[in-house]
Amino acid sequence: MKVDVVQKILKANDDIAKWVRAKFDEYEIVCINMISAPGSGKTSLIESVLKQGLLGVRIGVIEGDPETTRDAERIAKYEVPVVQINTAGGCHLESQLVLQALDKLPLDEIDLLIIENVGNLVCPVGFDLGENSRVAVVSVTEGQDKPFKYPRLFQTANIVILNKVDLLPYVPFDVNEFTQGVHAIQPGVPILHVSCTRGDGVSNWVDWLVGQIVPGNKKNA
């Protein structure tokens, strides 16, 4: 019974995700869905991109959190369009919430829409938001066991960011075991090492994002 209900919810989500995706196609928007545990640095990764700009690519942001507009306020400082979705305690974003948020964004002025999901390694994974690519973020303080414990995220990620590498000298994190774990689940998926505070790897992260903009998808820029 419970499984049935969950499958109906997922089916409804997938149906609405198709409309969202069609809207992205109509407006020639590339959409990225960022998933991580709470506090892994998703907002800082978006800020690191906004600080240096993206070769003329115009960015919009949707922030997801159970409560508060703190992350949207951080992003708004960079004067890009941003919408905060509060899930009122809910553990993940759904395509319905994204569809509603699109009404509040100037879609014809956005080339790249970055969605920051609710901090959670489990629930967001099953919910297609209409995105083109999915980014999994893990910080080195969380331990190298995360791909083994949360394989579904790493199966579906287009790229994995290992964040906060400036803290590697101070934490017991085995980079090789982490890398092997990720590649055992999805061989060949790129893994970027990044530190937003020190700047390591930010240019690789920016390059990857620019590479997501397929020719013809960048409007008037």
Next chain:
Amino acid sequence: MKVDVVQKILKANDDIAKWVRAKFDEYEIVCINMISAPGSGKTSLIESVLKQGLLGVRIGVIEGDPETTRDAERIAKYEVPVVQINTAGGCHLESQLVLQALDKLPLDEIDLLIIENVGNLVCPVGFDLGENSRVAVVSVTEGQDKPFKYPRLFQTANIVILNKVDLLPYVPFDVNEFTQGVHAIQPGVPILHVSCTRGDGVSNWVDWLVGQIVPGNKKNA
């Protein structure tokens, strides 16, 4: 409709939690439910207690994870009774899973049962596991905004552990803002500062656990 279903699931969980609680009463077991984001150090906090012992209190552990038996293997090294619950991708423990796990534990040889929930700041909060006390864990690398974004956990916690304080010199974490955030949600809830790697505050954590064992609840120890 979805809300209805969720309420039915929560009601069923609460009903089974009552049986679990009755079982704990029968065997004079005190139960602790530990909740945090993935990688905040719940397993290390349990290990820190097992390393030094607990004044004759006999400990049992239930480990919850979406996949793998890694945490149970870490705990088993200390030769205490431990059961791993794998949720097969599920995002939280439910009382039904705990009830099943109790069958695999020597209940008459346990004074304190520590349940490590699935790493997740949202979903575990709504599910009573029959515990006597709830421990919320946040590590300093996750940012001081966690109580504001995830208030429901901090409303229901009997104690908050701020973990990995050895990393404070290397991360932008505002201890005062965190403390004010927690106490705005639940005035007076104790907040312990702990570093399992360096040993800070472990004795306070142990003292708090010992204090949970009400007189008469410690058997033959």
